[in-house]
Amino acid sequence: MSKSISELEEIARKCRVEIVKMVHRAQAGHPGGSLSEIDLISALYATRMRVRPDQPDWEDRDRFILSKGHASPGMYAILAEMGFISHEDLKSYRVLGGVCQGHVDMKWCPGVDFSAGSLGMGLSFGMGCATAARLDASERRAFVMIGDGEMQEGSVWEAAMAAAHHELGNLKVILDRNRIQNDDFCEEQMRMFDIPAKWKAFGWNVKEIDGHDMTQVMEGLDFLEAPENCNGPSILIAHTIKGAGISYMENNPSFHGAAPNDEQFHQAMVELGEVEA
Amino acid sequence: MTRMAATRDGYGQALLDLADNPKVVVLEADLGKSTKSLHFRKAHPERTVSCGIGEQNMLLVGAGMAASGYIPFASTFAIFTERAFEQMRNGVARPNLAVHLCGSHGGTHTGTDGSSAQSIEDLAVFRTLPNVTVLHPCDDVSTRILTARLAETNSPSYMRTARNKTPVLYDDVDPESIQIGKGIELKDGNDVAIIACGVLVSESLKAAEMLIEEGINASVIDMHTLKPLDGALVDQMVERCGALVTAEDHNVIGGLGSAVAEHLVANAFAPLEMVGVPDRFGESGQADEMLDVMKLSAKYIAEAAKKAISRK
Ligand SMILES: Cc1ncc(C[n+]2csc(CCOP(=O)(O)OP(=O)(O)O)c2C)c(N)n1
Ligand SMILES: [Mg+2]
Numbered sequence: 001m002s003k004s005i006s007e008l009e010e011i012a013r014k015c016r017v018e019i020v021k022m023v024h025r026a027q028a029g030h031p032g033g034s035l036s037e038i039d040l041i042s043a044l045y046a047t048r049m050r051v052r053p054d055q056p057d058w059e060d061r062d063r064f065i066l067s068k069g070h071a072s073p074g075m076y077a078i079l080a081e082m083g084f085i086s087h088e089d090l091k092s093y094r095v096l097g098g099v100c101q102g103h104v105d106m107k108w109c110p111g112v113d114f115s116a117g118s119l120g121m122g123l124s125f126g127m128g129c130a131t132a133a134r135l136d137a138s139e140r141r142a143f144v145m146i147g148d149g150e151m152q153e154g155s156v157w158e159a160a161m162a163a164a165h166h167e168l169g170n171l172k173v174i175l176d177r178n179r180i181q182n183d184d185f186c187e188e189q190m191r192m193f194d195i196p197a198k199w200k201a202f203g204w205n206v207k208e209i210d211g212h213d214m215t216q217v218m219e220g221l222d223f224l225e226a227p228e229n230c231n232g233p234s235i236l237i238a239h240t241i242k243g244a245g246i247s248y249m250e251n252n253p254s255f256h257g258a259a260p261n262d263e264q265f266h267q268a269m270v271e272l273g274e275v276e277a
Numbered sequence: 278m279t280r281m282a283a284t285r286d287g288y289g290q291a292l293l294d295l296a297d298n299p300k301v302v303v304l305e306a307d308l309g310k311s312t313k314s315l316h317f318r319k320a321h322p323e324r325t326v327s328c329g330i331g332e333q334n335m336l337l338v339g340a341g342m343a344a345s346g347y348i349p350f351a352s353t354f355a356i357f358t359e360r361a362f363e364q365m366r367n368g369v370a371r372p373n374l375a376v377h378l379c380g381s382h383g384g385t386h387t388g389t390d391g392s393s394a395q396s397i398e399d400l401a402v403f404r405t406l407p408n409v410t411v412l413h414p415c416d417d418v419s420t421r422i423l424t425a426r427l428a429e430t431n432s433p434s435y436m437r438t439a440r441n442k443t444p445v446l447y448d449d450v451d452p453e454s455i456q457i458g459k460g461i462e463l464k465d466g467n468d469v470a471i472i473a474c475g476v477l478v479s480e481s482l483k484a485a486e487m488l489i490e491e492g493i494n495a496s497v498i499d500m501h502t503l504k505p506l507d508g509a510l511v512d513q514m515v516e517r518c519g520a521l522v523t524a525e526d527h528n529v530i531g532g533l534g535s536a537v538a539e540h541l542v543a544n545a546f547a548p549l550e551m552v553g554v555p556d557r558f559g560e561s562g563q564a565d566e567m568l569d570v571m572k573l574s575a576k577y578i579a580e581a582a583k584k585a586i587s588r589k
Contacts, residue, residue, distance in 0.1 A: 029389075069393065094391075094561045096562035097560070097562075101392070102389050103390065103391050103393045103394070105391065117391065117393020118356070118357065118360070149330050150330060152307075181329075182307045182310065183305070183309050188327075189307055189330075190329025190330070
């Protein structure tokens with residue numbers, strides 16, 4: 001489970017390549033939020049998640065719930081990297097009958113613990129997993145990744161209040177704070193004001209990090225696991241860049257849900273160091 | 278060549294047409310680019326209310342505005358209108374407030390986003406609400422005309438539009454011929470009547486072509502209004518054809534087929550075959566692939582027509 005910072009960065013780079021390949025091949029999908037989350041997910045899976053890729057339904061595995069389920073290419077990429085699915089499976093993204101459905105789906109893909117696609121549902125589901133783990137006296141944890149736009153759903157706050165009330169120390173959220181949602185920048189659609197203060201006021205342990213600085217990501221994951229933060233639910237607010245790693249996608253709302261064309265694809269492969277310019 | 282267009286574009290255009298009425302307001306839940314309310318937002322930001330990703334809030338903000346003399350048009354994906362179902366039920370339909378809810382990307386035709394985005398029950402659930410008019414037009418022209426008519430009604434509505442392009446059927450139509458609650462006979466025939474809505478209307482026309490080759494003359498009805506259902510037209514089809522088929526990109530439970538069946542059992546009767554999603558969830562696939570996977574495309578409609586005739 002121990003990996004150096006540069007090893008983690010290389011895993012994330014390879015995942016970025018797969019993300020761009022998937023959406024380019026499908027000519028559809030969500031690159032922006034996959035690229036913003038990938039450093040976080042890579043570090044989480046490569047160093048923290050207690051899972052068995054050869055036994056994806058192992059009862060005592062940690063759960064990872066990608067509540068922003070449209071950012072599925074990011075998850076499929078790390079599942080392939082970990083060996084839950086093959087790299088060949090990635091070609092089935094958005095293809096009829098494929099394990100890699102448009103939105104992550106526990107009925108279709110090994111290693112996926114939640115059927116997502118409707119925003120604002122994953123945190124409640126995660127609370128259910130965490131509550132069940134407590135009843136089972138199991139050490140397993142529920143990690144939930146949510147989006148910042150997603151945080152506008154009222155149900156997120158129902159779950160936030162309930163999880164703190166029940167002191168679910170085995171529930172851990174990572175917020176992908178990339179400042180963009182579907183139509184536009186969050187600031188234009190729905191201002192969220194002081195996000196850390198909101199979560200603190202709901203009774204959560206809160207830490208903010210730069211979600212692309214692998215050293216900070218590891219510190220953030222340490223924070224989520226620290227015994228002193230297992231008295232109740234914790235959230236890591238990761239400041240990220242939507243489309244991170246591909247210059248023309250970065251901070252560009254149009255790449256929330258659009259695929260690169262052939263020329264843009266080539267440029268992305270150059271920028272990721274996959275091919276020569 | 279037939280012009281191709283998506284019904285959601287007709288909705289976006291209609292909102293712009295309606296902008297002359299200062300009481301018309303648009304409510305969004307971070308899907309304006311997709312439902313096409315974005316054109317109204319660009320032209321009239323002061324009359325567009327962004328509700329963020331918060332469908333439940335959006336519906337009741339609409340109710341409050343309707344109760345204050347405004348005419349709200351709220352939209353999101355068809356599937357996410359269901360997130361606010363009880364708000365629609367208790368906050369909009371019960372007090373009969375004229376909030377107009379539009380659900381885009383309806384049906385399995387929505388495609389590769391997969392089952393979470395493919396609403397197959399929206400028409401059914403909204404049909405169960407008293408006071409609510411339920412529409413599912415088949416092309417951008419009729420969507421534009423029907424949306425404009427909604428602004429003149431005094432009760433709430435739900436309209437489903439589709440994401441992907443389908444053949445345009447009403448270019449050069451006389452707008453007067455498209456009225457809420459009145460089905461439209463697109464092709465007349467007397468062996469069997471195919472009653473369809475939305476993306477399956479053009480598939481039904483194709484099916485009718487296939488049937489002609491087998492000497493079967495089918496009538497094709499665009500039943501763009503599911504509620505109130507045009508019962509008089511159904512009666513006419515029963516009398517003239519004596520066999521019916523319904524076709525919809527929606528669960529066979531609760532949608533157009535059910536509406537027609539409910540009417541039939543209480544009136545003049547004829548055998549009915551229902552083409553619809555066979556009570557299962559969808560999956561990722563291209564729009565046309567999904568119509569085949571779900572057995573909704575023209576060849577299945579033609580098969581159902583022959584079966585209905587054989588039951589006469
Ligand atoms: C309940 C619900 N409403 C609307 C949508 C449509 N939708 C898909 S992604 C998205 C924007 C999400 O933004 P954010 O949570 O910030 O995700 P990210 O930026 O990480 O992609 C929207 C509105 C949805 N999937 N679910
Ligand atoms: Mg975001």
